Structure formats: structure tokens, C-alpha cells
Amino acid sequence: MKRFEDKVQLVLYPLALNDRSEVATQFALCAGEQDQFWQAHKMLYQHQTQWHRLSNPLDRLLELAGGNGLDTAALKQCVKSGKMEPLVKADQDYARSLQIRSTPTVFINNRRIVGAHSEADFVRTIRQELARAERAAQQ
Amino acid sequence: MAKKSNTRNRNRSTKQPRGTAPFTRQRQRLMLGGVALLVVIGIVVGIRMSRQQSLPPQLQGAIDGHYTRGSAAAEVVIKEFSDYT
Numbered sequence: 001m002k003r004f005e006d007k008v009q010l011v012l013y014p015l016a017l018n019d020r021s022e023v024a025t026q027f028a029l030c031a032g033e034q035d036q037f038w039q040a041h042k043m044l045y046q047h048q049t050q051w052h053r054l055s056n057p058l059d060r061l062l063e064l065a066g067g068n069g070l071d072t073a074a075l076k077q078c079v080k081s082g083k084m085e086p087l088v089k090a091d092q093d094y095a096r097s098l099q100i101r102s103t104p105t106v107f108i109n110n111r112r113i114v115g116a117h118s119e120a121d122f123v124r125t126i127r128q129e130l131a132r133a134e135r136a137a138q139q
Numbered sequence: 140m141a142k143k144s145n146t147r148n149r150n151r152s153t154k155q156p157r158g159t160a161p162f163t164r165q166r167q168r169l170m171l172g173g174v175a176l177l178v179v180i181g182i183v184v185g186i187r188m189s190r191q192q193s194l195p196p197q198l199q200g201a202i203d204g205h206y207t208r209g210s211a212a213a214e215v216v217i218k219e220f221s222d223y224t
Contacts, residue, residue, distance in 0.1 A: 009213035013220045024223035044223045052224045103222040133214035
């Protein structure tokens with residue numbers, strides 16, 4: 001991604017497919033209020049095995065967040081308030097409208113890539129799209 | 140002499156099909172099965188490709204209040220839908 005920084009924009013849609021990931025998604029969005037979204041995002045994947053099977057993962061997530069310098073009281077209050085629920089639901093609706101049934105699903109411009117793919121696959125598709133954009137600009 | 144050779148040929152021609160007919164039918168069945176399999180594989184690959192490359196109209200008009208990386212004026216936009224679990 002870094003090599004295409006000026007030419008490519010990544011938009012992340014954390015998609016909650018079950019109750020646990022809904023908590024995790026709200027947690028990440030709440031961390032965004034502290035300008036720590038990407039840190040929380042990384043942490044959720046890095047420590048996934050420590051929380052993803054728990055029936056109530058929030059307590060464990062708050063412990064992990066505390067270790068990463070986030071304001072856990074504010075995080076807890078934010079998640080418990082449910083203020084991020086509309087955003088989570090909006091993304092779920094958007095994903096449904098795009099007929100996304102599994103994750104990861106990635107769109108590179110309008111090209112849909114479903115499932116795990118190698119970095120080389122993504123780089124190839126990005127290059128093709130950049131070349132297409134260049135051709136369109138020349139015309 | 141010519142008559143003799145004719146009867147020999149006739150004998151040969153009547154014997155050969157008896158032995159090869161089941162083999163030919165089996166071969167035809169195998170070929171038909173192969174063609175059917177290729178058609179099925181072609182349909183599956185076609186469906187997969189069309190799903191991967193079809194243009195969802197909603198994507199073009201999407202409004203993002205989302206976390207992003209990279210330039211907002213980028214020529215290529217990557218939208219990643221991922222689940223944390």
C-alpha cells in the first residue's frame with residue numbers, strides 16, 4: 001500500500017458479521033474518537049485469539065486497550081452507550097446492498113475480489129487500474 | 140481367386156464390429172462425460188468471474204464517513220470489507 005500512497009486510497013469498512021465482531025467494531029470506532037482507530041484496528045487482529053471466542057469480549061478488549069495507552073473508561077462508556085451502532089448497521093446495510101456475503105471482500109475501483117488473495121494479486125490489480133485511469137486521462 | 144479374397148474380406152468385416160462395438164460405446168460415453176464436465180467447469184468459472192468483476196452500481200455513489208489511508212484524490216479507491224472475528 002505504501003508504494004502507491006499518492007495514487008491509491010484505502011477505505012476500510014469494518015463489517016460485523018456476529019455479536020462479538022459487532023462489539024469489536026464499535027470498540028474500534030470508539031477508539032477513533034481518541035484518534036486511535038488504526039491502533040485499535042491493528043490490536044484487534046494482533047490479539048484476536050485472546051478475545052474472539054469470548055461471549056463478552058469487551059472486558060478483554062479494554063484490558064488490551066489499557067496496555068496500548070487508550071483511555072479505557074472513555075472507550076467503555078462509548079461502547080456501552082451504543083452510539084456507534086447506527087454506523088455499524090449502516091455498513092451492514094451497505095455491504096448487503098453490494099451482495100457481500102463473506103469477508104474479506106475488497107473492491108479495487110469496481111473490481112470485486114472475494115476471499116484471501118496474495119499481495120501480488122492486489123498489486124497486479126492496482127497496477128491495471130492505475131494504467132486504466134492513466135489511459136482515460138490521456139483521452 | 141478374386142471371389143476367395145472377397146469372402147475373406149466379408150468375414151473380416153463382419154467379425155470386427157462385434158468386438159469393437161462395446162468399446163466404441165464406452166468411448167462415446169466417456170467423451171460425452173468429459174464434454175459435460177467441461178461445460179459444468181466452464182459455467183462455474185464463468186459465474187465466479189462475473190461475480191468478481193461485475194460492477195455494483197451502488198459502489199459508485201457511496202458516501203464515506205470512514206477511516207481511510209492514502210490520498211483523497213487518488214485514481215484508485217480500495218474498499219475493504221473485513222470482519223474482526
